[in-house]
Amino acid sequence: MGRASHGRRARFVRRLLAPLMLLLISSPTWGADANQRFAMKGAGLLNCFVYTGERQKRSDVYFMIGGWIEGYLSAYNQFVPRVFDITSFESLELLLSVVDNHCRQHPEDKLHAVLQGVLRQLQPDAITEESARVEIEQGERRTRLYRTTVTRMQQKLTALGLYQGPSDGRYTDAVRAALIAFQTDLGFEPSGFPDQATLWRLLRPDD
Numbered sequence: 001m002g003r004a005s006h007g008r009r010a011r012f013v014r015r016l017l018a019p020l021m022l023l024l025i026s027s028p029t030w031g032a033d034a035n036q037r038f039a040m041k042g043a044g045l046l047n048c049f050v051y052t053g054e055r056q057k058r059s060d061v062y063f064m065i066g067g068w069i070e071g072y073l074s075a076y077n078q079f080v081p082r083v084f085d086i087t088s089f090e091s092l093e094l095l096l097s098v099v100d101n102h103c104r105q106h107p108e109d110k111l112h113a114v115l116q117g118v119l120r121q122l123q124p125d126a127i128t129e130e131s132a133r134v135e136i137e138q139g140e141r142r143t144r145l146y147r148t149t150v151t152r153m154q155q156k157l158t159a160l161g162l163y164q165g166p167s168d169g170r171y172t173d174a175v176r177a178a179l180i181a182f183q184t185d186l187g188f189e190p191s192g193f194p195d196q197a198t199l200w201r202l203l204r205p206d207d
Contacts, residue, residue, distance in 0.1 A: 043068035044112030048103030051111055055100055065111065066092055069099075072115060085127040086119055089149045089203065094196045121207060125152075136171050138193045145194065149203075150175070153194065156202050157182060 043065045054062040069092065076086050087095070095118060102114050131146040147169035154175060157163035163178035176192040183198055184190045200207070 040110075040112045044072070044110065044115070046111050047107065048109045048111065048114065049107035052100060052103050052107070055096065066096060069095060069115060076119060082128050083123075083126045084129050084131070085146070086122050088122070088125045088127050088152075089145055089194075089196075089199045090122065091196055094200070125203065132169075134169065134171050136194060138191065141191075141193050141195075143194060145171075149199075152203060153179070153199070 046065070050061075051065060054065065073086060077083055080086070098118055099111070099114050102117070103109065103111075106114075127146055127148055131148040133144045134147050134150050136143050136145060150171055151167050151169040154163060154165065154167040154169075157175070157178040158167065160182065162181045163175060165172065165174045171194075179194060179198065179202075180190045180192040182202060183192070186198075186201055188198060188201075
């Protein structure tokens with residue numbers, strides 16, 4: 001796809017997202033009524049059948065849904081007590097994939113209900129206060145993880161008998177070697193890079 005086409009898509013998505021973000025910011029969503037009910041707006045009203053179809057096409061609607069989810073996450077982080085970031089390591093693409101896995105099995109479910117279920121799943125591991133970021137580079141691959149997340153990685157690798165160093169949130173050669181051993185056990189590419197699939201299997205083994 002050419003640069004001009006990307007530009008048109010970006011402008012289109014921004015036009016779609018502008019009123020949606022205004023709704024997320026200005027609506028009393030988190031207050032709800034006395035029965036904890038509230039009026040859902042925007043892409044959350046779409047059902048799973050629509051979502052899976054648009055994801056397969058990688059359509060403008062699909063990118064709009066991604067923007068809606070990011071806005072929802074930001075609102076969640078702002079208004080839910082003791083949550084700095086509900087996603088301790090999960091990328092938007094990983095969340096979209098998790099939603100897709102659910103939606104393929106439950107095509108009539110509404111997106112907002114699916115996303116709320118995913119957030120309940122993430123809640124126990126939310127980053128509860130601001131944490132420094134650790135820059136991790138390997139060749140052309142780069143990521144930034146919360147130091148809290150790296151500490152959790154170290155603790156998990158220690159529990160598996162793969163790491164014997166301190167749980168200090170530093171991504172050292174010893175941590176990389178332990179991650180390579182973990183990836184080898186899984187049958188993953190033993191890169192030592194903390195990609196999304198590796199982190200999910202390490203930090204969410206029961207999900």
